[in-house]
Amino acid sequence: MHSISTADLHSSDPAHQRQRRARIIRLHPDDDVVVALEQLIGGTPLEGESVVVSGLIPPGHKVATRAIATGAPVHRYGQIIGFARQPIAPGEHVHTHNLDIGEFERDYAFGQGARATEYVPETQRATFDGIVRDDGRVATRNYIGILTSVNCSATVARAIADHFRRDIHPEALAAFANVDGVVALTHGVGCAVDTEGEALALLQRTLGGYACHPNFASVLVIGLGCETNQIPRLLETQGLKEHARLRTFTIQDSGGTAKTIAKGIEIVKSMLPAANDVRRQPVSASHLSVGLQCGGSDGYSGITANPVLGAAVDRLVRHGGTAILSETPEIYGAEHLLTRRAATREVGEKLVARIRWWEDYCARHHASMNNNPSAGNKAGGLTTVLEKSLGGIAKAGSTNLVEVYEYAQPVTAKGFVFMDTPGYDPISATGQVAGGANLICFTTGRGSAYGCAPTPSLKLATNSALWQRQSDDMDLNCGGVVDGEADIDSLGEALFRMMLDTASGKRTRSELHGYGQNEFVPWQIGAIT
Template identity: 35%
Template sequence: MKQGYMAEIGQAPLYIKMDETDNVAVVANDGGVPEGAVFPSGLKLLQQVPQGHKVALTDLEPGQAIIRYGEVIGYAAQAIKQGSWVQESLVELPTAPGLDELPLATKVPKVLPALAGYTFEGYRNPDGSVGTKNLLGICTSVQCVVGVLNYAVKRINAEILPKYPHVDGVVALNHAYGCGVAINAPEAVVPIRTIQNLATHPNFGGEIMVLGLGCEKLSPEKIAPGGNRINIISLQDYQGFDSMVTKIMQAAEERLQRLDKRRRVTCPAADLIVGLQCGGSDALSGVTANPAVGYAADLLVRAGATVLFSEVTEVRDAVHLLTPRVVNEQVGRDLIREMKWYDHYLKLGEVDRSANTTPGNKKGGLANIVEKSMGSIAKSGKSAIMGVLSPGEKVRQKGLIYAATPASDFVCGTCQLASGIHLQVFTTGRGTPYGLAMAPVIKVGTRNALKEQWHDLIDINAGRIATGEVTLEEVGWEVFKFILEVAGGRKKTWADHWGLHNDLCVFNPAPIT
């Protein structure tokens, strides 16, 4: 990655070229670079180019491949002169990589040296798992009961929780599933296992509480482990609203008494399950924040931890770079299976993967889903991919795992929680206040300007990489150490500080009746 000479010449025009074969580069300067500016390489801008947007390094003929990251991200829709702004409208989308003849496990990365001695203070659960928060989770079996639960949780927080200072909070696991759905459709397995796994998240300390109505298709017994009625409250069994709320509060206090006895103990970093996600991405995501998080992901893998990366439509166009990294051919076939499933899912909706790229992504310099994907997979680092999960499936192995999910921040976050993440590292270039109540979300910004604008929302500023103030590796270590501090309760993310927690959004590809 060539970063120009910002460290030496202050505010001189700066572009970033990711690979020797690239014929475009992205402008790194805050506020962009004006027409007529001359880069240290001698390249003169023919027009103003905003930060994160691409400049042509050579003359491009109509139909010529546009190359970034050493990969074709599109084709020139018309002639583009050297020094011109390569806008989205000038880039034609290439065909997605075929899935039937991809190389499988042909370049399996060598195992990196183990990283010993790193720990965090976590809550050890009876089943041996570990929590990073001490929460009471109350799961709903159907959306009909949400109003009652929200009322009860408000009273629990005000009247009961203050008596139990060692409990971090009470979380209502509300969702829109449970009735009016094709409960026995083949794809209904996705939302059902997601809700089942959410209810048993390690941050809930083994305490289960399920609130149902009594006539829903997704019965509470399908959510509570073993269908144990002692963990279930069905509102249709009670006489009046007050008795419902009283029962919820009584059951909650019984569990809060037990949770309040939990204490943090020293746990190895190997106990951690960390999710990676990006949202509000820009063209600097694949230059600064995502590669730094990828470096931190490798450190976590070296420490024996589990790391999940996701977002199918933001992997699909780079899948040919991932299948050689799988640990064996079966894992490669599993990865291809998830790509094919999602291709079919999008086809049913009469869209393709190009529907992923948002107006904000494009404003931030990402021309299309191919360019976005190349930057997105940088979060996965360089470790071998050890396994593949279907949406909402619980992780049961160590190392780097591909967890197939939609790319929507809220749906991906919910799926990763169901898979068991203790916390999530979330990269953003455009900025988002997104957060999760069940697990901390560490926000890593791609640009210095974003950190300055949202100084009390962005936890780590990776924009310093683009300006040469720090190295990618230094930010990677910063992310890794911050993960351990947040997991151990020594530091809080800004999202948790402000209580910014988005609703759960369960992925349901099955019919709604």
């Protein structure tokens, strides 16, 4: 449990001497640091810590509460977040100038922390108004999608989708109120790669996941014609066959750009009546599959929005739903806390295998796992990937880890699962949606503008200053946790209800702004030749 305390602050200006309260937060009794909840000024005594601040400490940043020797581990959340690069005195700012990542042993203790989940009886589970497809899959949105096999067909795909934009051509979908829109999801690859390699297989798996996503009523796949990623092979590898709701063709076979656009428009028009012939109906929350994301994180992320999302995830899992944690480089150094929650040793070892893959991947590319946090993360108070990871896994709540998936693999398990993805949000969320996520929850402390067609994305602000500054992009303010106006559990309940409302059709801020098409970014891992 963390605690918020205050410190007396006296102005150094005699003409303005007055007393006010400066707030800090201690996250664990064994921590070597506390977190400033506002700007701290030198000379400030920290209540309950027997420490006086030395210098300026920005809000969201760390201040040492005890002497730390060079090379000694530094703890936050009761866990190691790095090692002192130099002696750190009590009251000093702890950040990139004096804290660095280092190697240390992690006890994976596979499954030792797993415990039985208390599921809500099926007859009492929460519901949302979903769209039930003919095969029983449940959608939260109802789009027609245009996918491309290669970058060369991106322009025609966009032109076809633009014909149906309600803000430009409102008449195009005027008779189809149940269709959320027509979206083109394009990408920058699909050719000049090994036909039998991992990179092409990953792209095909991603496109296949989108082609059969329940949030698409129908899908049109367009290629150039001579690319490596041939459409017939794409369908074959994904076990798909062309039918009335999955159509394909190429620019070369259609006779060029103008004819391709005209043909695509006519095909989409033919798909609209069936796509519109749907209705929402109450379904169990067990049909929700939620991708968990954080981007533009700050020092408050692991204190407010991430634990709030974790509280909502625990509710979702108890109601039979699925939550997908991802961003493998952003659990690095904290993976031992997840392996302890693994339902079986095999599941835990799968997670460790993905960590080892990333260590090898970074070594081959002469990169560091600590290239995270980003510049914005560091400005917000995060110093090392270890610290970021410990705050990031709070999104996953407290239930057992029941399965581990590779990128864009279909997620079939119920409960809390992990999918291996990069930390870059668009690539990570693209993999989650390809795996079947029909809702995304995205926490941010620095501020993020993001959406994810065809899956709606809820954005959670970690602090009230962000909420006030960028509320146009945010769906929920979690800053009340440190403002003393709300608690994690009550906000978790509010978020769970917001998930159900969003799944029932209530539009998110990113949907209102039209985000979603540009954020489709499949993971590129192979050599381009």
